[in-house]
Amino acid sequence: MSENRSVITLAHLTKEKIEYLLQMAAEFEKHPNRKILDGKVVATLFFEPSTRTRLSFETAANRLGARVIGFADPKITSGTKGESLKDTIKMVSNYADVIVMRHYLEGAARYASEVTSIPIINAGDGSNQHPSQTMLDLYSIYKTQKTLYNLNIHLVGDLKYGRTVHSLLMAMRHFNPTFHFIAPKELEMPTEYKMYCHNNNIKFKEYKEFSEDTISNADILYMTRVQKERFTDLMEYERVKDLYILNNSMLGKAKENLKILHPLPRINEIAADVDDNPHAYYFQQAQNGLYARQALICDVLNITLQDIINDKTILS
């Protein structure tokens, strides 16, 4: 987090800070409805489409008693008249206590954090990072595995453009994971993230084949969507979009504790027959986003875990 408490990436967080935020999320899961943010205003600025991230941030704020302003579509803002991102952020900073922003440009969230003194929470910047998704992913992993340590985590699909896998990889550096990167050549994990693994002693293996055997030792199978909107060559998208599809018949050798995660939305990379499989966890994962985002909003507003434990504003 930068000086003004913005959340741009989780890469710099200590293990203790990650565990602290997970404890906060657990408190909110016990009691999500409170008035602890009474009088606060949360702005959600979404320059790119979203269902889960925007709605769960807005639900998180609403359930804590804050009010929400913002937009889901930049076409209705003065950006269409030529207003710069800098001016937009400075204006919204006059009205809100925290800004949650999704933007299609890598680095936009960091830039926003440099032009305002109120905290920015990065809700996804291009192919770069998606830290609030990572908080809910970590919370989901912890809840289902009872630990974050020593796990085999298989990342499948669009590892090139997938900001969720980039964020997760960096945040897991404290917990001795072994990553298994399963992607076609066109979508393999970018070199900078493989270098990050080397520099942080994170073990990883790479595969082209996605099969029952490849995933038989997985604790977490993290599926991703091939992101059509990031391709400059649509022929390339057509070549790779249907390569990796998970179906029930591939789970015969799965470990008992395996959980299947997906940041969602999915297209066809998880067949519908998997939804009722006990290993499927992606809908609960999205629900965990509410608690993880409540924790992030409170943390950037200087509300501590102890404040939350002592909170007398609980409604239910």
Ligand code: CP
């Ligand atoms: N996981 C995620 O970022 O979903 P949305 O694009 O719907 O917000």
